[in-house]
Amino acid sequence: MAVGIYLIFNGNCREAVEFYSEVFGTVSDEIMTFGDHPSSDYPLSEEEKKLIMHTSMRISGDLIMFSDAFPGSPVTVGENVSIMVTSKDMEELKAQFHKIKEGGRVEMDLQETFWSKCYGAAIDQFGVSWQFNHEE
Incomplete structure (x- = not known):
């Protein structure tokens, strides 16, 4: 990881x-x-x-x-940093994502994308932005 x-x-x-x-x-x-x-x-x-x-x-x-930022979704300087977790262990990644999103807000639920078999993004209960990406 x-x-x-x-x-x-x-x-x-x-x-x-x-x-x-x-x-x-x-x-x-x-x-x-x-x-x-x-x-x-x-x-x-x-x-x-x-x-x-x-x-x-x-x-x-x-x-x-x-x-x-995605067009139409500007970011505020100071809120434009995200922590990216990359893992080859899909189950570990899913477990971490589900814990991070508790009490927070999901921006993109875990799903397959054209670059990853499993990717998701969430803001945790403390306002920290996280991205989770499965890597072969």
């Missing part, structure tokens, strides 16, 4: 990632945009399709992940 930091931006993620790449002398991993998403459930403008859905980079050996 691994735990990482996920930073969410209001449309300027690409600029932030380029800045951090320069500061720390590293490069980001592959950039997935909202336009790369295979679902047509959410109609997006051409500009919104260019926003970053996910990328990551290693800074001093640790993985930091980045994305823009």
